[in-house]
Amino acid sequence: MDLLGPVEIRNLAKKLDLRPTKKLGQNFVIDGGTVRRIVRVAEVTTDDVVIEVGPGLGSLTLALLQAAGHVVAVEIDPVLAAQLPETVATRDLGAKLTVVGMDAMKLSASDLLGYSPTALVANLPYNVSVPVLLHLLESLPSLQKGLVMVQAEVADRLAAGPGSKVYGVPSVKAAWYADVRRAGPVGRSVFWPVPNVDSGLVSLIRRDPPETTATREQVFAVIDAAFAQRRKTLRAALSSWAGSPSRAEEFLRTAGVDPSARGEQLDITSFTRIAEAAA
Template sequence: MSEQTTNGSSVTDGVTAHNGHLLGAGDIRRIAADAGISPTKKFGQNFVIDPGTVRRIVREAGVTADTRVLEVGPGLGSLTLALLETGAAVTAVEIDPALAARLPETVAEFMPEAADRLTVVTADAMSLSPETLPELAANAPNATHTPSSQTDADDRREDTHTASGNPFTLVSNLPYNVATPILLTLLERFENLDHFLVMVQKEVADRLAAKPGSKIYGTPSVKLAWYGQAERVGLVGRNVFWPAPNVDSALVSFTRYRNYDGKNTSTSKIAAESSLDNDNKRDQNVSQSANTIFAPTSSITHQANREKVFRLIDAAFSQRRKTLHAALKKLVPSEAFTAAGIDPTRRGETLTVNEFAALAAAVEN
């Protein structure tokens, strides 16, 4: 038994099946031709031409009608339409003026009922801040989320991340060459950015989610771990893009620590009080459902300034084959290694973010 819903999808035995609305290869090429748009290497543009891929991204991100979404680099609107299809409100930031101007027209053509839930901003993502995107600021009007039902409210148990007002999610197909700086910049400037699901080059995804001791563990891995937990959650083939890139892509999911205070320090109180080990807790608290994403607890137990921690990370990995003593000799005195309980003959690639924080704290003291 099936019935038609108001958004054009159908429901069969409780399972929703989508009917159209999203862009295929022919739609993408037609829109680009009509608008006189050609993909450019300058902006790293590879447009998704497969509806199944963008729906998969939205599903992995846990986006619902209650989610506030930021999309960086919407391009011709493939992912934008999939996000709007859920009922979510989307702020799309596009650096290319031609693409930014075209996006509302595409939504008006393929999903007119969602046009009032789309905001398009023409800007470089590296310039974004709560001042330039006031609707996504932590203190924005109507920032307090109201669950759409009592069931939703019950699902948001005590261990759910509660950002300081107006939490939002980043869902994007990011340009490969600037993905890491965009993510770290947004996490620094928006303390209420509590989750992201991004598609990036596979090599970049592996580095973002890498753990200490691996060959690909580096500056992006540690800095991202300062804010929360990241993991690679899937691969994406080259054939879903136009033009097809020369590399494979992957999806990275990230959830901010529920006890991150957003003030350039790590907060150890909640971590110390937690009775669950982080490794055991990961599967429980980073699980996603249609209504909520559970947040992990930070493993950082040392009070340390973020900028000073990041300075040590940069120095340690700028000469990653050198020992910590050699790489950090201008920043860390010998006694600080002793105070932090860290062997100075180790290399930076073996240190956890908590150990970098311990070393920074020892230098300050």
């Protein structure tokens, strides 16, 4: 299939008088091998409706359209959102594409024109990658799997397990929704403009959250409090959330968690038990 290479990307950018901005996280993939690899690792099939956030000039979109049943592309930049159907139409794939021109952080299932995406595959804007990912996992329960490209450090955090130095809020909150793992590195040279950071792929497989009588909001409040002061014990870190150190200790002991432990030692199930003890 005819994908977009460096020449095509630059020609499109010139046509649109496009100057990629850091604000929108615009670094476009210019390497066909990379987008083919992403689609392959994501295991996209014709049974999948794929949601792609930030399709940009369409590098990954074209590869996804070849493999998926349908692609819903969410693009905040109105110029890029208008150009994408034209780029796709020249390759006779327009019937498989729906473009939604809006901020992905405001997206809900009702904005997808009747489509229920089963897979998220995207080169996420690096400045908002974690909030966008968590928002989509919460807002689109039809999502069963995902493969996202993010900054390498963020990929490490998302996939980290308890005890890791980079384990934190993104790690635990992502684990509420899915099994998360690193799926490989991506070099800087496959982008235009070339970013100042390395990139990585993160794979997600949806699973049910831990069984609990606490709400997601209650569990996430515990997570936020536990990591707001990483060096403190949970008894101290959760004191404001609980109302006092003694109340925090009471909730922790009820949950079967050592009050002298730290947040980075707990998995999502432990945070769920703490929230439930306080509910």
